[in-house]
Amino acid sequence: MRLLKLKIKFLKPFSDTVGKNMVEIDFNGNTLNDLLKVMIKSYPQLKKEFYTETKKLSTYLCIFINDKPLSALNGIHTKLQDGDELVFFVPVSGG
Known part of the structure; x- marks a missing residue:
């Protein structure tokens, strides 16, 4: 596997x-799924924030890769590239 430099914003x-x-x-690694595993090893507390009890990606978690929402990409199987910028956040709405 090749080594990728990634910028991750929280x-x-x-x-x-x-x-x-x-x-x-x-x-x-190659995919977002690979990255999530590495991130959870570094920050174990993220596991409960990223995943539901049934081990599915939380619907509250929003991930953008290079300004594109994960829903417009290939989900957790999205291949990452050198220089990618990722943003992890929870959307907020109000009235």
Whole structure:
């Protein structure tokens, strides 16, 4: 596998969980699913925020890769590229 440089931005509540707003990592994997596994190893508390009790990706979790929502890509099977920027957040709405 090739080593990818990724920039990962965390908005609240994830920035509180990891203690940072942004990290840059060297990633040895191919897909978003691979990255999620690595992130959970580094920040185990993210597991309960990213996944439901039935081990499905939480519907509250929004992930953008290079300004494109995960729903417009190939889901957790989206292939990552060197230089990708990812944003993890929970959408907020109000009235």
